[in-house]
Amino acid sequence: METIGNERGGSAEAPHRATAFGTKAQAYAENRPSYPVEAVRWALDPVTDSGSPDLRGLAVLDLAAGTGKLTEVLVAQGAEVLAVEPDPAMLAELSRRLPRVQTLSGRAERIPVPDQSVDAVVAGQAFHWFDMDQAMAEIARVLKPGGVVGALWNLEDVRVPWVAGLAEVSELPRDLETWQEDQSTLAGHEPFGSVERAEFASPQQLTSEAFVARTATRSSLIVMAEDERAQVLARIRGYLRACPETANGSFVLPTVTGVDRAVRGQGD
Template sequence: MEKRERLLHASSFGMAAAAYDEHRPDYARAAVRWALEPASGPRVLDLGAGTGKLTASLVALGAEVVAVEPDPAMLNELRRSLPAVRALPGSAEAIPLPDASVDAVPAGNAMHWFDMTVAGPEIARVLAPGGVLAGLWNLMDDRVEWVAGLARVGGSAAVGPRDTPAGWRAGTADAHLPESRVAARFGAAEQGEFPHEQRRTADSLVATIATRAGVLVMPAQEQEATLGRIRAFLAGGPETAHGEFTLPMLTGVLRVRRL
């Protein structure tokens, strides 16, 4: 994705901040623990925090959390839902914190929006030596046949290559830690995957997919057609046609240490 297109997609979430907060899933608790495991202390920066989906899990694990989010509407939702958390405007490329002030920097479904040539040195600046940078992504488990069908029907804008386990494994480390591990500030990357799930109905799953950047930036007619295909697919499937069902997921984690 070229820079202009990436910026357009990254800035699209504010128009759906309330829906994002309502429908997007949290992260597997085991994944969050694993992401933070090598950290030497409790000071955590949730970078690109959105409406606080990851923030809430970090707080529940006892971390001392500062949340940083560039979109004002998303930041307002975070402050509304988690008023006790220190939440600041800022971005991965311009973090409003002092040098070596945090022990871990997790990012939930956000790291792919960062310009790592700028953000990498900036994250290294705020991390204490030996600190952890961790990206977390929620993935639809397309090893399950009906989920694979949903991915085919929705198309790449609704369920992109990074949203399924195989695509995430193939692209994550190279895509998000370029330039020789950001000029040798970080060590070798580790990947982990953790079972997760979300209870959905057909309507709420359509609403979840509607908060994806690829759908948000669609022209209205194309968006309606895409969501209509997904709705029809869910209505015709025995697993998803009647009431609540479980959406099988994984939380994938990319973890590196600051040298």
Template sequence: MRVHHAAGVGYQRAAGVYERSRPSYPLAALADLADALPLERGRTVVDLGAGTGKFTRLLALTGAEVLAVEPVAEMRERLAELLPGVAVSAGTAEDTGLRARCADAVVAAQSWHWFEADRALAEVERLLRPGGALVLVWNTYDTSVPWVRDYQDIYFRLAPRDLPSPPLAAGGGPVAVGDPARAWREAFAARPGWGVIEERHWPNPHSTTVADVVERMMSSSHIAVLDPARQARVRAEVRAVLGAHDATRGSGAIEMPYTTDVYWVRHD
């Protein structure tokens, strides 16, 4: 399977930290999505790049059959431990190994930016039954908060030039030229059969601690692949940034402000 080096190695090393430090998604977002598609008993949904199952476990609440696809063995193993009732297989978004026309919906939560868009869309078209939908979900940082902006700056400054990045604009705000949010939308325009992209946005404040916010950074794929000495320097820099803001100074409970951005589009 072809997987970006940062994801293949980084998430292999950081599967446990990934599960502990990353937020879930609002139940209101799941409820609206389930009504819109719909997702219910008797329907089947494929979860691409399912990771440790952060969104998979919510999909399972709808009663639909969930088929999770995850290429990184350590992430897949954690998902299987947490969700023994969900079928999980080794595959990629470009080559899932699943049978054609098996899905009423295909979901990619916090993962679409890792995929080769044209090949992934071809695979989604193969998997979907007529009238089925593709759903893309991201938790994005609210960078209107000063400490979050400084925190995210570390992430992007350390990212290699070829690192796929999630959309930066939260809450449906304006998108700059070159923003990954523009690129994924344009991929649909070049392919026949896709409808209008629908979207909803929800605030998703995540109750956490300063220590876990540090670990959230360390679970980032391109940082998890660094050698121990460089990781120690990154950890120290993150702690210094958090220590410079009143809201994150100390070691107590804090709120990490996210927005959950949900997009869905139907295919003929």
């Protein structure tokens, strides 16, 4: 999970953090969670044939695709996917894992594809990095009229007391609360209509070390001084050893996948 709250305003350190992932591309691919099919299908429902069992025939642009976590789900559902990602190390890892997927180097603010060329644009854990005015204008440009944009987030469920305690010990943001309370990043951009929002339970089976490894791929930790990062990860290990729900080293992490979607108007 990546922080969605404190970077939306474009903090001074956000550009540095945004470029940090490439140094951990393989670890990111190995430890970050995937996305539930139900959430992906809901995001694309406005452009999906209601009778279709999959996403065949849909041209989908995965924006800021990273190592291909969301791309992989789309491909498995039959979509024709174009993955766009600015970080060369992340893009190389995506190509290694999904060699048949078409990839392009590019950013949300300047998407390297023709006008009205895709049915849908999606992004997983990424919209908080974008300059939203520029990005939404570009997304509108590349979408066909009636196309859909979807933002997906994997969010630890801090409504569960022991998960809230883990967030407190790690001093990491409570992203589910931020997502639920804040207006969608997709809101207020023409020519898109109103934003729809849905939540999907996506519990994840993890070991303590797998959770620590996942946390270490967060941008805020990647850019930390080594000793500070070690202290944060040590606190997390200590909490997991002491917490009854996680003490045996294997546990189910309550997680919610939040999805926002908006449909592009039919005009030019």
